[in-house]
Amino acid sequence: MRPTTRNILGVAAAALVILASTGNTPANAADAPYDVLVFSKTAGFRHDSIPAGIQLIRDLGTANNFTVTATEDSNQFNATNLAQFEAVVFLNTTGDVLNATQQTAFENYIRTGGGYVGVHSASDTEYDWPFYGELVGAYFASHPAIQQATVRVENRAHAATAGLSPTWVRTDEWYNFRTNPRSSARVLSTLDESSYSGGGMGADHPHTWCKTLQGGRSFYTGSGHTQASYTEAGFRSLVLGGIRYAANRTRADCRAETGYTALYDGATTGWSQAGPGGFSNSNGTLTSSGGLGMLWYSTKEFRSYSLKLDWMMPGDDNSGVLVGFPASSDPNSAMSNGYEVQVDATDTADRTTGAVYGVKSADIAARDAALNPPGEWNTYELLVEGERLQVFLNGVKINDFTNTDPARSLTSGYIGIQNHGTGDDVSFRNIRIKELGGTAPRVGPITSATGKCVDVSGSSSADGAKIQLWSCHGGTNQQWTVNGNTLRASNKCMGVAGGGTANGGLVQLSTCNGSGAQNWTPGANGALVNSQSGRCLDANGGSSADGTQLIIWTCHGGTNQRWTLP
Known part of the structure; x- marks a missing residue:
């Protein structure tokens, strides 16, 4: 596999993602070159959209710096050949398509860091291969007739879904699955079964998800039955983001996630602005302006919790997430009496992204390996347990801090996001929290x-x-x-x-x-x-x-x- 190289503020920043809503496919030509194998062998139903799918992926590769090899020859699944590719796409495969030796080679490829992308009937493949079932996340069960439905985008930090609106109405063949993958994968979108006929999974019907498995990365979407799918801007963006994630050219927190309560998912109920400046609120996204100020969740103090939120800075910008501070209309008081986890591309080690501001630097090597560049979304998890604060970036732990300052305490306090000043334009999405219990102060x-x-x-x-x-x-x-x-x-x-x-x-x-x-x-x-x-x-x-x-x-x-x- 070709090595990955990253330039946080150089050419990568110039290749900002163009949102799918503009009708254009995101351009990521600044990714280090890589190679993708597209596998479309069928031993059951054969989709007439396979040629359109291969052409789409070739087009994406031309525009985004990866080469494509398309095959239906299962003999290519050997250690030497697979080592050439950063990602393998199972494009509308069906039935048993690999023998035992080929399966072993592919398992080893994933375990040593390879990437998998499954499109549509990739989940209707290899039912008797337990590793594959774990890799794809869930097997196909049934589907109703092709019809229009509403897709609800649950995670808009992943490169595959970042350019989508919270709801996405489109026409396709909508799969029901034998099991719900939510316990082992990060669900990116679900189907609203009230919007179409024939859904069989109820209120929680995952449709697109990602996960990690034994060193490798997996991305799957149930979309992609029709030929028309492969001409849709949103679907093209979805496939590109999935390939980039599988090839390790963009990072995401694909750990399973359950039990979180939304604090912000488009509505600012319960939030208060402190200090000058503020945040615009559009399309489920808060974007900072002016300052120095802070938008804080003034409804409730929290103790012992996992706070997750998605953030994006377009360039060399500055913001932060504040935790553990007492109620205050003064953002300076919040910073002095609580702690700020920094968002900043270029400041000193104790004041750059992942640092506990002015107190403890992040593990810079781990941070750099997990960080998406300006223009792409990142996910923080701030895990607060007693006086301990752990910071995870895109699922990777990058800081572990324990408060010993008697004038501050993480055991109870409020949370907020900072608007740092004019020109420091940072956006936030999907702020959610899981309270972990423990002894209350x-x-x-x-x-x-x-x-x-x-x-x-x-x-x-x-x-x-x-x-x-x-x-x-x-x-x-x-x-x-x-x-x-x-x-x-x-x-x-x-x-x-x-x-x-x-x-x-x-x-x-x-x-x-x-x-x-x-x-x-x-x-x-x-x-x-x-x-x-x-x-x-x-x-x-x-x-x-x-x-x-x-x-x-x-x-x-x-x-x-x-x-x-x-």
Whole structure:
């Protein structure tokens, strides 16, 4: 196989994908040259569209820098011959087309990094070859008459579907499959069975998908029965993207995906803009403009989750995904109190694509191998578990970061996308999340044995704000988050003034710094013990009056040292 070469900002950026909706086939002449074998042998029904399919792939190769060898000779499936090709297309094959020796050669080809593309009746092939069944993803079961139907495009980050609209109405022969491939493949599009007659798979009817298998890549589409299919711009784009993926000329996250909830899939309900600039919203795509600002999902804080989203930058642009920040209308606060996973083609290692901005560089070699160039879509997964943040790019892990900054916490917070500034035009699609469960941070009042609440005087968030007793009223200045050994309000920590350890040290609010003066552990009889001093949180003078200053004092078990946490 010919080696792959990539130029992130050079000629590859010049060959931007032309969307199928324009009526043109995407041009990817900047791909490193490669070779494709088109195999169309039939041992059952023979489609009269096979010649049109071969001609389409030849045309695509001429325009996109790959050569095509078309054959129906199964003897070409040997190790020496297959090694010439980056991808093999099974074009409307049917029945048993390879003998046992040829099957073994093809299995080895896939296992060592080869690519497979299956078109239409490729799923009506080799029913008694388990490896092939796993490779194609699902076997054909039945089909109704040729008719018009609606295809719903579920993933528009893959090169095969990036140029399609969320819904695609076309005419073809629509396959039902014996099994649903969703558990082992990334479904790219489904059929809306309410739009035609004869569907047999129900509400989840996969139609096009991709997957990885034992070192190789697989792409399959159920479309391609009719001769007319091969003249359609959208279908031509679909086939080209599938070939480029199989040949490893474009990357995609083709891991199986289930259980995600859409946060953005065309509607911005639940999102709020912070700071200047904003995002346009068109065709299920958010595109940034102006700034520095942030569009954040203000409806809910998240903890322990997998966040996935697709993004594309047209050139040397700048944006990022923000996680783990407290509610704020100030994008700078979100960056200071949370973390940004960067999208930027050319900045320094700790501020380029895949980096946790200003904190930890991505694995640059892994990042470069997984990254699609400007003009093509990429997929991030940000996996947050406790204080650990793992970053996956197109299914490949490129960063693994654990927060140790006491002033920040990934255990709970909001998520957002950045609009960086004029000229930094980055687009986002299909933002979705899967919550993973785990122990939620405890949030609520801290109450004394006398029924009063621990209160930040005047609802202040300033360093040095007095922490006192006050009648409980449910206000935000009486809401405390138990975060590890810290007690937080307004994203600041309860601590002892000046880090003092003597009896009578004043308890106050201050910026979290990780010191023992801000650490509290449960003690006997409801006590809260300050780690640095070994003394207990105490209502001064044993008073229960509103405004009583909280201090530290030698632990004695009295009622003024008994507290109930959220």
